[in-house]
Amino acid sequence: MTDRIAACAAEIVALINASPRTPRVDEIAAIIARAAAPAALAEDPLAQRWERALAELHAGMDGPAQDGEVHELEERLAEATLAIWRRGARSVADLPLFARLAREWGCADFKANLVPSREGLDEQSVAQLVNAVLSVTAA
Amino acid sequence: LRPEWDALRAEAAALADPNAKGREARAAALALQKDLLAAAAWVGDVRDLADVLLLSEIAWDVWNLGVFPEITEDIEDRGQGAVALAYLCRGVFDAYSHAQAIADGRSS
Numbered sequence: 322m323t324d325r326i327a328a329c330a331a332e333i334v335a336l337i338n339a340s341p342r343t344p345r346v347d348e349i350a351a352i353i354a355r356a357a358a359p360a361a362l363a364e365d366p367l368a369q370r371w372e373r374a375l376a377e378l379h380a381g382m383d384g385p386a387q388d389g390e391v392h393e394l395e396e397r398l399a400e401a402t403l404a405i406w407r408r409g410a411r412s413v414a415d416l417p418l419f420a421r422l423a424r425e426w427g428c429a430d431f432k433a434n435l436v437p438s439r440e441g442l443d444e445q446s447v448a449q450l451v452n453a454v455l456s457v458t459a460a
Numbered sequence: 461l462r463p464e465w466d467a468l469r470a471e472a473a474a475l476a477d478p479n480a481k482g483r484e485a486r487a488a489a490l491a492l493q494k495d496l497l498a499a500a501a502w503v504g505d506v507r508d509l510a511d512v513l514l515l516s517e518i519a520w521d522v523w524n525l526g527v528f529p530e531i532t533e534d535i536e537d538r539g540q541g542a543v544a545l546a547y548l549c550r551g552v553f554d555a556y557s558h559a560q561a562i563a564d565g566r567s568s
Contacts, residue, residue, distance in 0.1 A: 346563035348508045406543075410551030412558050413509065419551040427541035427548075437499060445502065446519035447545050453506040453515050454552065 367405050368418050374398040375425070402426070413458060420454040423447055461501050462514055468494055469517075494521065513556045516549040529553040 336344045378394040386394070402422055410419055424431055427447045434441065434448035471490050475483055498518045506512060520528045523542055525535070529550045535543055 345508070345510075346559055406547040409547075410554045413555045416512075416548075416551055416555055419548045423544040423548040426544035437502060442495065442498065442522050443541075446498065446515075446522040447541065447548075449502045450512070450515045450519045450545070450548065450552075453512045454548070456506055457509060457512050 365415075365418070367401070367408060371398070371401040371405060371418070371422075374401040416454050417458050420451045420458075424451045461497060461504070462510070464497055465501075465514060465517065468497065494518075498522065509552070509556050509559060512552050516552040519545055520549045525549075 333349055336348060374397045378398050381391050381394045410416055428434055428444055431448050434444045435452055474480055475487050501515060501518055517528050523545055525546055526532050531546050531550055535546050
């Protein structure tokens with residue numbers, strides 16, 4: 322048994338013992354998803370394609386790439402993103418990837434938007450949701 | 461916060477009727493109540509997928525994306541932030557529904 326699976330089992334036992342009521346399925350599913358998420362994403366061809374496109378874009382922006390080349394890399398990343406969105410989330414294990422996409426595309430300053438403020442509720446709502454997904458799935 | 465949020469959504473649906481009594485004042489109060497509930501949800505603990513679903517519905521409402529969780533055909537006209545959020549919210553809804561289906565014995 323790997324450390325990750327052992328930790329997952331311990332969390333489920335702790336959840337069962339934490340309350341006299343039976344845990345709900347989504348509570349247990351979230352714990353299992355935390356153990357399964359990295360493996361699920363590592364085996365997902367669309368996630369791999371997106372990671373590759375993102376890394377290539379960052380390398381292109383940091384390196385000597387010309388404007389046209391950077392634009393092409395941006396297009397490639399956009400296509401990889403669209404492919405994931407069009408497929409949709411198949412289970413809780415896919416949510417960390419969707420959260421990363423939202424963080425990448427929809428929240429310019431993630432950490433700043435986690436601080437409550439009366440201004441910028443739209444970006445705060447994205448940051449809070451992304452943070453919640455990553456927290457529940459522990460990605 | 462789920463019961464309060466559902467009550468606010470019901471109030472919003474009632475105010476969709478242009479002949480609703482005191483519509484403007486009620487709409488202003490509703491907007492304020494939604495902001496307060498969002499603030500409470502954001503500082504509260506997120507324990508499970510049900511809590512994440514509530515945050516998804518709140519974000520969807522803040523961005524005025526229409527009927528949760530239906531992504532409209534013109535979503536890409538709203539800009540990349542709205543598109544990314546819409547698909548994340550839809551993903552949360554689908555994952556939550558998937559977990560519920562397993563709980564009900566409707567899926568594996």
